[in-house]
Amino acid sequence: METYYDPKDLKNFSKIGEFGQELADKFFDYYGNVFKDSALSAREKSLIALAVAHAVQCPYCIDAYTSDTLEKGYTEEQLMEAVHVTTAIRGGASLVHSVQMMKQAKKLMM
Amino acid sequence: MKSLFASHSPLSAPDVQLDALHKLELIPFSERVKNAGLEEIKPLPISIIQVNLGKMCNQTCKHCHVDAGPDRKEIMSRETMEQCLTVLRNSNAQTVDLTGGAPEMNPHFRWFVEELSALKKHIIVRCNLTIILANKKYHDLPEFFKEHQVEVVSSLPHFTALRTDRQRGEGVFSKSIEALQKLNAVGYGIDGSGLLLNLVYNPTGAILPSDQKGLESEFKQRLKAEFNIDFNALFSITNMPISRYLEFLIESGNLESYMEKLVDAFNPMAVQNVMCRNTISVGWDGTLYDCDFNQMLDLPVNTAKANIRDFDEHALGFRSILVDDHCYGCTAGAGSSCGGEIA
Numbered sequence: 001m002e003t004y005y006d007p008k009d010l011k012n013f014s015k016i017g018e019f020g021q022e023l024a025d026k027f028f029d030y031y032g033n034v035f036k037d038s039a040l041s042a043r044e045k046s047l048i049a050l051a052v053a054h055a056v057q058c059p060y061c062i063d064a065y066t067s068d069t070l071e072k073g074y075t076e077e078q079l080m081e082a083v084h085v086t087t088a089i090r091g092g093a094s095l096v097h098s099v100q101m102m103k104q105a106k107k108l109m110m
Numbered sequence: 111m112k113s114l115f116a117s118h119s120p121l122s123a124p125d126v127q128l129d130a131l132h133k134l135e136l137i138p139f140s141e142r143v144k145n146a147g148l149e150e151i152k153p154l155p156i157s158i159i160q161v162n163l164g165k166m167c168n169q170t171c172k173h174c175h176v177d178a179g180p181d182r183k184e185i186m187s188r189e190t191m192e193q194c195l196t197v198l199r200n201s202n203a204q205t206v207d208l209t210g211g212a213p214e215m216n217p218h219f220r221w222f223v224e225e226l227s228a229l230k231k232h233i234i235v236r237c238n239l240t241i242i243l244a245n246k247k248y249h250d251l252p253e254f255f256k257e258h259q260v261e262v263v264s265s266l267p268h269f270t271a272l273r274t275d276r277q278r279g280e281g282v283f284s285k286s287i288e289a290l291q292k293l294n295a296v297g298y299g300i301d302g303s304g305l306l307l308n309l310v311y312n313p314t315g316a317i318l319p320s321d322q323k324g325l326e327s328e329f330k331q332r333l334k335a336e337f338n339i340d341f342n343a344l345f346s347i348t349n350m351p352i353s354r355y356l357e358f359l360i361e362s363g364n365l366e367s368y369m370e371k372l373v374d375a376f377n378p379m380a381v382q383n384v385m386c387r388n389t390i391s392v393g394w395d396g397t398l399y400d401c402d403f404n405q406m407l408d409l410p411v412n413t414a415k416a417n418i419r420d421f422d423e424h425a426l427g428f429r430s431i432l433v434d435d436h437c438y439g440c441t442a443g444a445g446s447s448c449g450g451e452i453a
Contacts, residue, residue: 007367011370041324043320043324067317070313070315070317071313071317071318071319071320072320072321072324073320073324073325073328075268075270075272075273076272
Protein backbone atom coordinates (compact mmCIF):
# COMPACT_ATOMS: atom_id res chain seq x y z
CA MET A 1 0.00 0.00 0.00
CA GLU A 2 1.33 3.43 -0.92
CA THR A 3 1.58 5.87 1.98
CA TYR A 4 3.06 9.30 2.54
CA TYR A 5 5.43 7.86 5.13
CA ASP A 6 7.42 4.76 4.21
CA PRO A 7 9.67 3.49 7.05
CA LYS A 8 12.22 2.42 4.43
CA ASP A 9 12.66 6.06 3.38
CA LEU A 10 14.48 6.80 6.64
CA LYS A 11 17.43 4.81 5.34
CA ASN A 12 17.69 7.28 2.43
CA PHE A 13 17.99 10.33 4.67
CA SER A 14 21.74 10.32 4.19
CA LYS A 15 21.22 10.62 0.42
CA ILE A 16 19.57 14.05 0.49
CA GLY A 17 22.93 15.44 -0.64
CA GLU A 18 21.99 14.34 -4.15
CA PHE A 19 20.00 17.59 -4.46
CA GLY A 20 22.47 19.80 -2.59
CA GLN A 21 25.61 18.28 -1.14
CA GLU A 22 27.13 21.25 0.63
CA LEU A 23 24.20 22.00 2.93
CA ALA A 24 23.56 18.29 3.51
CA ASP A 25 27.15 17.81 4.64
CA LYS A 26 26.89 20.82 6.92
CA PHE A 27 23.63 19.55 8.40
CA PHE A 28 24.89 16.02 9.08
CA ASP A 29 28.12 17.33 10.53
CA TYR A 30 26.11 19.61 12.82
CA TYR A 31 23.68 16.79 13.69
CA GLY A 32 26.51 14.44 14.59
CA ASN A 33 28.08 17.02 16.85
CA VAL A 34 24.81 17.91 18.57
CA PHE A 35 24.32 14.31 19.70
CA LYS A 36 27.81 13.79 21.09
CA ASP A 37 28.48 13.46 24.81
CA SER A 38 29.06 16.97 26.09
CA ALA A 39 27.49 19.06 28.85
CA LEU A 40 24.53 16.71 28.36
CA SER A 41 25.22 13.03 27.73
CA ALA A 42 24.35 11.39 24.40
CA ARG A 43 21.91 9.32 26.45
CA GLU A 44 20.08 12.37 27.81
CA LYS A 45 20.01 13.95 24.35
CA SER A 46 18.40 10.83 22.93
CA LEU A 47 15.48 11.12 25.36
CA ILE A 48 15.08 14.83 24.57
CA ALA A 49 15.04 13.90 20.87
CA LEU A 50 12.27 11.37 21.50
CA ALA A 51 10.17 14.00 23.28
CA VAL A 52 10.75 16.55 20.51
CA ALA A 53 9.96 13.91 17.86
CA HIS A 54 6.50 13.67 19.40
CA ALA A 55 6.11 17.44 19.49
CA VAL A 56 6.93 17.74 15.78
CA GLN A 57 5.08 14.46 15.12
CA CYS A 58 7.80 13.04 12.87
CA PRO A 59 7.19 9.30 12.33
CA TYR A 60 10.77 8.73 11.17
CA CYS A 61 12.16 10.43 14.27
CA ILE A 62 9.76 8.55 16.57
CA ASP A 63 10.92 5.18 15.15
CA ALA A 64 14.57 6.16 15.27
CA TYR A 65 14.56 7.54 18.79
CA THR A 66 12.31 4.84 20.26
CA SER A 67 14.94 2.37 19.14
CA ASP A 68 17.83 4.59 20.23
CA THR A 69 16.47 5.30 23.72
CA LEU A 70 15.73 1.59 24.30
CA GLU A 71 19.24 0.73 23.13
CA LYS A 72 20.61 3.31 25.53
CA GLY A 73 18.92 1.49 28.39
CA TYR A 74 15.78 3.55 29.06
CA THR A 75 12.68 1.64 30.11
CA GLU A 76 9.32 1.81 28.36
CA GLU A 77 8.00 3.67 31.42
CA GLN A 78 10.67 6.34 31.01
CA LEU A 79 9.88 6.70 27.30
CA MET A 80 6.22 7.27 28.10
CA GLU A 81 7.07 9.82 30.79
CA ALA A 82 9.11 11.75 28.23
CA VAL A 83 6.11 11.82 25.88
CA HIS A 84 3.93 13.08 28.74
CA VAL A 85 6.39 15.96 29.13
CA THR A 86 5.81 16.75 25.44
CA THR A 87 2.07 16.55 25.98
CA ALA A 88 2.16 18.72 29.09
CA ILE A 89 4.07 21.43 27.23
CA ARG A 90 1.91 21.17 24.11
CA GLY A 91 -1.29 21.15 26.16
CA GLY A 92 0.02 23.85 28.44
CA ALA A 93 0.91 25.99 25.44
CA SER A 94 -2.75 25.97 24.42
CA LEU A 95 -4.11 26.36 27.89
CA VAL A 96 -1.87 29.26 28.85
CA HIS A 97 -3.50 31.26 26.04
CA SER A 98 -6.72 31.04 28.02
CA VAL A 99 -5.27 33.85 30.11
CA GLN A 100 -5.57 36.04 27.04
CA MET A 101 -9.06 34.74 26.39
CA MET A 102 -10.08 35.44 29.98
CA LYS A 103 -8.60 38.91 29.89
CA GLN A 104 -10.42 39.73 26.66
CA ALA A 105 -13.68 38.21 27.90
CA LYS A 106 -13.52 40.21 31.14
CA LYS A 107 -12.85 43.35 29.16
CA LEU A 108 -15.81 42.76 26.88
CA MET A 109 -18.36 41.60 29.39
CA MET A 110 -20.21 43.49 32.08
CA MET B 111 7.46 -22.73 26.78
CA LYS B 112 9.06 -25.56 24.77
CA SER B 113 12.35 -25.52 22.88
CA LEU B 114 12.18 -25.27 19.07
CA PHE B 115 13.49 -28.82 19.01
CA ALA B 116 10.75 -30.22 21.26
CA SER B 117 8.02 -28.31 19.48
CA HIS B 118 9.26 -29.68 16.11
CA SER B 119 9.66 -26.18 14.73
CA PRO B 120 11.28 -26.06 11.27
CA LEU B 121 13.58 -23.39 12.73
CA SER B 122 15.25 -26.00 14.92
CA ALA B 123 17.12 -27.04 11.76
CA PRO B 124 20.31 -24.98 11.22
CA ASP B 125 19.93 -24.91 7.42
CA VAL B 126 16.43 -23.40 7.78
CA GLN B 127 17.92 -20.69 10.02
CA LEU B 128 20.67 -19.88 7.54
CA ASP B 129 18.14 -19.89 4.67
CA ALA B 130 16.08 -17.28 6.51
CA LEU B 131 19.16 -15.02 6.63
CA HIS B 132 20.20 -15.72 3.04
CA LYS B 133 16.73 -14.84 1.73
CA LEU B 134 17.35 -11.26 2.84
CA GLU B 135 20.06 -11.01 0.17
CA LEU B 136 22.42 -8.97 2.35
CA ILE B 137 25.99 -8.36 1.27
CA PRO B 138 27.51 -11.71 2.33
CA PHE B 139 29.58 -11.26 5.49
CA SER B 140 32.79 -12.53 3.86
CA GLU B 141 32.36 -9.99 1.05
CA ARG B 142 31.72 -7.17 3.53
CA VAL B 143 34.98 -8.03 5.28
CA LYS B 144 36.80 -7.99 1.93
CA ASN B 145 35.17 -4.69 0.89
CA ALA B 146 36.45 -3.13 4.09
CA GLY B 147 39.96 -3.93 2.89
CA LEU B 148 40.45 -6.62 5.50
CA GLU B 149 41.98 -10.03 5.07
CA GLU B 150 40.10 -13.25 5.71
CA ILE B 151 39.58 -13.82 9.46
CA LYS B 152 42.50 -16.00 10.56
CA PRO B 153 43.06 -17.94 13.79
CA LEU B 154 45.43 -16.77 16.53
CA PRO B 155 46.92 -19.16 19.10
CA ILE B 156 44.09 -20.73 21.11
CA SER B 157 43.77 -19.06 24.51
CA ILE B 158 40.21 -20.06 25.43
CA ILE B 159 38.51 -23.42 25.16
CA GLN B 160 34.77 -23.10 25.57
CA VAL B 161 33.04 -26.32 26.51
CA ASN B 162 29.30 -26.78 26.16
CA LEU B 163 28.30 -29.27 28.86
CA GLY B 164 24.86 -29.77 27.37
CA LYS B 165 21.63 -28.24 26.21
CA MET B 166 19.74 -29.16 29.38
CA CYS B 167 18.57 -26.10 31.31
CA ASN B 168 16.07 -25.19 34.02
CA GLN B 169 15.03 -22.11 32.02
CA THR B 170 13.65 -21.58 28.51
CA CYS B 171 14.74 -18.05 27.61
CA LYS B 172 13.12 -16.47 24.58
CA HIS B 173 16.42 -15.37 23.02
CA CYS B 174 18.42 -18.57 23.69
CA HIS B 175 20.79 -19.31 20.80
CA VAL B 176 21.35 -22.84 22.15
CA ASP B 177 17.61 -23.69 22.10
CA ALA B 178 18.22 -25.04 25.58
CA GLY B 179 15.54 -26.01 28.08
CA PRO B 180 14.25 -28.65 30.47
CA ASP B 181 13.12 -30.70 27.46
CA ARG B 182 16.68 -31.00 26.06
CA LYS B 183 18.51 -34.13 27.16
CA GLU B 184 21.80 -33.79 25.23
CA ILE B 185 24.66 -33.54 27.74
CA MET B 186 28.41 -34.13 27.58
CA SER B 187 29.56 -37.57 28.75
CA ARG B 188 32.35 -38.11 31.28
CA GLU B 189 34.38 -39.78 28.53
CA THR B 190 34.24 -36.61 26.38
CA MET B 191 35.15 -34.52 29.43
CA GLU B 192 38.17 -36.76 29.97
CA GLN B 193 39.17 -36.10 26.35
CA CYS B 194 38.83 -32.36 27.03
CA LEU B 195 41.10 -32.73 30.07
CA THR B 196 43.72 -34.59 28.01
CA VAL B 197 43.73 -31.75 25.49
CA LEU B 198 43.87 -29.10 28.21
CA ARG B 199 46.81 -30.81 29.96
CA ASN B 200 48.86 -30.31 26.77
CA SER B 201 47.43 -26.99 25.64
CA ASN B 202 48.63 -23.45 26.23
CA ALA B 203 45.00 -22.37 26.52
CA GLN B 204 44.73 -20.98 30.03
CA THR B 205 40.99 -20.31 30.14
CA VAL B 206 38.20 -22.87 30.12
CA ASP B 207 34.75 -21.40 29.63
CA LEU B 208 31.95 -23.76 30.71
CA THR B 209 28.57 -23.17 29.18
CA GLY B 210 25.26 -24.88 28.49
CA GLY B 211 22.22 -24.97 28.95
CA ALA B 212 22.86 -24.86 32.64
CA PRO B 213 26.31 -26.50 32.86
CA GLU B 214 25.73 -27.28 36.55
CA MET B 215 22.97 -29.75 35.58
CA ASN B 216 25.50 -32.09 34.00
CA PRO B 217 26.07 -34.82 36.66
CA HIS B 218 29.85 -34.69 36.05
CA PHE B 219 30.06 -30.90 36.36
CA ARG B 220 31.68 -30.75 39.81
CA TRP B 221 34.17 -33.48 39.02
CA PHE B 222 35.13 -31.67 35.81
CA VAL B 223 35.61 -28.33 37.62
CA GLU B 224 37.77 -30.05 40.26
CA GLU B 225 39.96 -31.58 37.54
CA LEU B 226 40.27 -28.25 35.71
CA SER B 227 41.13 -26.57 38.98
CA ALA B 228 43.91 -29.13 39.54
CA LEU B 229 45.28 -28.18 36.09
CA LYS B 230 45.45 -24.55 37.33
CA LYS B 231 43.27 -23.33 34.49
CA HIS B 232 41.22 -20.17 34.76
CA ILE B 233 37.65 -21.47 34.91
CA ILE B 234 34.60 -19.50 33.80
CA VAL B 235 31.12 -20.85 34.50
CA ARG B 236 28.20 -19.33 32.63
CA CYS B 237 25.72 -19.64 35.49
CA ASN B 238 22.10 -18.65 34.84
CA LEU B 239 21.71 -17.76 38.57
CA THR B 240 18.32 -19.42 39.09
CA ILE B 241 19.98 -22.84 39.07
CA ILE B 242 21.45 -22.01 42.50
CA LEU B 243 17.91 -21.97 43.92
CA ALA B 244 16.40 -24.62 41.67
CA ASN B 245 17.13 -27.60 43.89
CA LYS B 246 18.72 -28.23 47.27
CA LYS B 247 21.64 -29.99 45.58
CA TYR B 248 22.66 -26.70 43.92
CA HIS B 249 22.35 -24.45 47.00
CA ASP B 250 26.06 -24.71 47.82
CA LEU B 251 27.23 -23.72 44.31
CA PRO B 252 28.50 -20.29 45.50
CA GLU B 253 30.82 -22.02 48.01
CA PHE B 254 31.87 -24.59 45.40
CA PHE B 255 32.67 -21.84 42.89
CA LYS B 256 34.65 -19.99 45.55
CA GLU B 257 36.64 -23.08 46.47
CA HIS B 258 37.84 -23.40 42.87
CA GLN B 259 38.20 -19.67 42.22
CA VAL B 260 35.71 -19.93 39.37
CA GLU B 261 34.81 -16.73 37.51
CA VAL B 262 31.02 -16.55 37.44
CA VAL B 263 29.39 -14.94 34.39
CA SER B 264 25.64 -14.54 34.62
CA SER B 265 22.93 -13.12 32.40
CA LEU B 266 20.81 -10.33 33.78
CA PRO B 267 19.30 -8.49 30.84
CA HIS B 268 17.91 -5.67 32.95
CA PHE B 269 17.67 -4.27 36.45
CA THR B 270 13.87 -4.37 36.29
CA ALA B 271 11.72 -7.48 36.72
CA LEU B 272 9.50 -6.60 33.78
CA ARG B 273 12.20 -6.66 31.15
CA THR B 274 14.20 -9.54 32.62
CA ASP B 275 11.16 -11.79 33.01
CA ARG B 276 9.98 -10.99 29.51
CA GLN B 277 13.20 -12.48 28.14
CA ARG B 278 14.04 -15.19 30.69
CA GLY B 279 10.66 -16.27 32.07
CA GLU B 280 8.22 -15.34 34.81
CA GLY B 281 9.83 -14.99 38.22
CA VAL B 282 13.41 -15.25 36.94
CA PHE B 283 14.33 -11.72 38.01
CA SER B 284 13.50 -12.17 41.71
CA LYS B 285 15.31 -15.52 41.82
CA SER B 286 18.31 -14.02 40.02
CA ILE B 287 18.48 -11.22 42.58
CA GLU B 288 18.38 -13.74 45.43
CA ALA B 289 21.14 -15.80 43.77
CA LEU B 290 23.30 -12.70 43.24
CA GLN B 291 22.91 -11.85 46.93
CA LYS B 292 24.06 -15.38 47.81
CA LEU B 293 27.11 -14.99 45.55
CA ASN B 294 27.87 -11.62 47.17
CA ALA B 295 27.55 -13.22 50.60
CA VAL B 296 30.51 -15.53 49.92
CA GLY B 297 32.56 -12.67 48.45
CA TYR B 298 31.70 -12.77 44.74
CA GLY B 299 31.75 -9.31 43.14
CA ILE B 300 33.15 -7.72 46.30
CA ASP B 301 36.23 -5.53 45.87
CA GLY B 302 39.41 -7.20 47.07
CA SER B 303 37.94 -10.73 47.28
CA GLY B 304 39.47 -11.83 43.97
CA LEU B 305 36.19 -13.59 43.21
CA LEU B 306 34.88 -12.37 39.87
CA LEU B 307 31.17 -11.96 39.27
CA ASN B 308 30.41 -10.51 35.85
CA LEU B 309 26.96 -9.88 34.43
CA VAL B 310 25.79 -10.19 30.84
CA TYR B 311 23.40 -7.73 29.25
CA ASN B 312 21.47 -8.86 26.16
CA PRO B 313 18.85 -6.48 24.77
CA THR B 314 15.27 -7.63 25.38
CA GLY B 315 14.07 -7.05 21.84
CA ALA B 316 15.13 -6.23 18.30
CA ILE B 317 17.58 -3.56 19.34
CA LEU B 318 21.36 -3.38 19.57
CA PRO B 319 23.20 -3.01 22.86
CA SER B 320 24.49 0.42 23.69
CA ASP B 321 27.74 1.62 25.24
CA GLN B 322 28.94 -1.06 27.67
CA LYS B 323 30.50 1.33 30.20
CA GLY B 324 27.35 3.47 30.39
CA LEU B 325 25.13 0.43 30.92
CA GLU B 326 27.53 -0.99 33.51
CA SER B 327 27.42 2.23 35.47
CA GLU B 328 23.62 2.28 35.48
CA PHE B 329 23.35 -1.42 36.42
CA LYS B 330 25.81 -0.91 39.29
CA GLN B 331 23.93 2.08 40.61
CA ARG B 332 20.47 0.50 40.37
CA LEU B 333 21.42 -2.96 41.70
CA LYS B 334 23.30 -1.44 44.63
CA ALA B 335 20.57 1.04 45.54
CA GLU B 336 17.64 -1.35 45.24
CA PHE B 337 19.11 -4.74 46.17
CA ASN B 338 22.54 -4.04 47.72
CA ILE B 339 24.18 -6.12 44.98
CA ASP B 340 27.79 -5.73 43.85
CA PHE B 341 29.39 -7.11 40.71
CA ASN B 342 32.62 -6.57 38.80
CA ALA B 343 31.83 -5.87 35.16
CA LEU B 344 28.94 -5.89 32.72
CA PHE B 345 29.43 -7.61 29.37
CA SER B 346 27.19 -6.14 26.71
CA ILE B 347 26.38 -8.81 24.13
CA THR B 348 24.52 -8.50 20.84
CA ASN B 349 21.78 -11.05 20.25
CA MET B 350 22.71 -13.34 17.38
CA PRO B 351 20.07 -13.84 14.66
CA ILE B 352 19.88 -17.59 15.16
CA SER B 353 17.70 -20.15 16.94
CA ARG B 354 15.03 -18.79 19.32
CA TYR B 355 16.06 -15.17 18.86
CA LEU B 356 15.70 -15.67 15.11
CA GLU B 357 12.22 -17.06 15.74
CA PHE B 358 11.35 -13.91 17.71
CA LEU B 359 12.70 -11.68 14.91
CA ILE B 360 10.63 -13.50 12.28
CA GLU B 361 7.44 -13.65 14.34
CA SER B 362 7.64 -9.99 15.34
CA GLY B 363 8.38 -8.82 11.77
CA ASN B 364 11.77 -7.44 12.80
CA LEU B 365 14.17 -9.75 10.97
CA GLU B 366 14.90 -7.53 7.97
CA SER B 367 15.31 -4.31 9.94
CA TYR B 368 17.44 -6.03 12.61
CA MET B 369 19.78 -7.50 10.01
CA GLU B 370 19.99 -4.14 8.23
CA LYS B 371 20.95 -2.59 11.55
CA LEU B 372 23.71 -5.15 12.04
CA VAL B 373 25.01 -4.65 8.50
CA ASP B 374 24.87 -0.83 8.74
CA ALA B 375 26.73 -0.98 12.06
CA PHE B 376 29.51 -3.22 10.64
CA ASN B 377 32.71 -2.11 12.32
CA PRO B 378 36.02 -3.17 10.71
CA MET B 379 37.78 -2.57 14.05
CA ALA B 380 35.65 -5.31 15.63
CA VAL B 381 36.64 -7.82 12.96
CA GLN B 382 40.22 -7.89 14.27
CA ASN B 383 39.04 -9.04 17.70
CA VAL B 384 36.25 -11.52 17.04
CA MET B 385 36.34 -14.38 19.52
CA CYS B 386 36.61 -17.15 16.92
CA ARG B 387 40.23 -16.09 16.39
CA ASN B 388 41.46 -17.20 19.84
CA THR B 389 38.70 -19.58 20.99
CA ILE B 390 37.70 -23.14 20.19
CA SER B 391 34.19 -24.23 21.05
CA VAL B 392 33.55 -27.86 22.03
CA GLY B 393 30.03 -29.24 21.58
CA TRP B 394 28.36 -31.62 24.04
CA ASP B 395 29.34 -34.56 21.79
CA GLY B 396 32.97 -33.43 21.43
CA THR B 397 32.64 -31.79 18.00
CA LEU B 398 34.85 -28.73 17.54
CA TYR B 399 33.59 -25.38 16.27
CA ASP B 400 35.00 -21.91 15.61
CA CYS B 401 32.52 -20.44 18.10
CA ASP B 402 29.43 -21.18 20.14
CA PHE B 403 27.19 -19.77 17.39
CA ASN B 404 28.69 -21.94 14.66
CA GLN B 405 28.12 -24.82 17.07
CA MET B 406 24.39 -24.10 17.17
CA LEU B 407 24.34 -23.79 13.37
CA ASP B 408 26.06 -27.16 13.06
CA LEU B 409 29.12 -25.70 11.27
CA PRO B 410 32.11 -27.70 12.61
CA VAL B 411 35.69 -26.45 12.19
CA ASN B 412 37.06 -26.78 8.70
CA THR B 413 39.76 -29.39 9.45
CA ALA B 414 40.09 -33.08 8.61
CA LYS B 415 39.26 -34.12 12.17
CA ALA B 416 36.74 -32.00 14.02
CA ASN B 417 36.43 -33.74 17.35
CA ILE B 418 38.08 -33.22 20.73
CA ARG B 419 39.38 -36.82 20.67
CA ASP B 420 41.45 -35.91 17.57
CA PHE B 421 42.41 -32.42 18.76
CA ASP B 422 45.31 -31.08 16.71
CA GLU B 423 46.25 -27.58 17.84
CA HIS B 424 48.70 -27.16 14.97
CA ALA B 425 46.13 -28.02 12.27
CA LEU B 426 43.54 -25.78 13.94
CA GLY B 427 46.00 -22.89 13.71
CA PHE B 428 45.88 -23.10 9.91
CA ARG B 429 42.15 -23.63 9.48
CA SER B 430 39.79 -21.32 7.62
CA ILE B 431 37.28 -19.91 10.05
CA LEU B 432 33.74 -20.48 8.77
CA VAL B 433 31.69 -17.32 8.48
CA ASP B 434 28.15 -16.60 7.35
CA ASP B 435 25.65 -13.77 7.71
CA HIS B 436 25.04 -14.42 11.44
CA CYS B 437 28.63 -13.16 11.95
CA TYR B 438 27.37 -9.60 11.48
CA GLY B 439 26.21 -9.96 15.10
CA CYS B 440 29.81 -10.01 16.32
CA THR B 441 30.99 -7.02 14.27
CA ALA B 442 28.18 -4.50 14.80
CA GLY B 443 28.98 -1.29 16.63
CA ALA B 444 31.46 -1.92 19.41
CA GLY B 445 31.41 -5.61 18.46
CA SER B 446 30.34 -8.53 20.59
CA SER B 447 31.83 -11.65 22.12
CA CYS B 448 31.21 -13.86 25.14
CA GLY B 449 33.29 -11.28 27.02
CA GLY B 450 31.28 -8.29 25.79
CA GLU B 451 32.48 -5.45 23.57
CA ILE B 452 35.57 -6.03 21.47
CA ALA B 453 36.25 -2.71 19.72
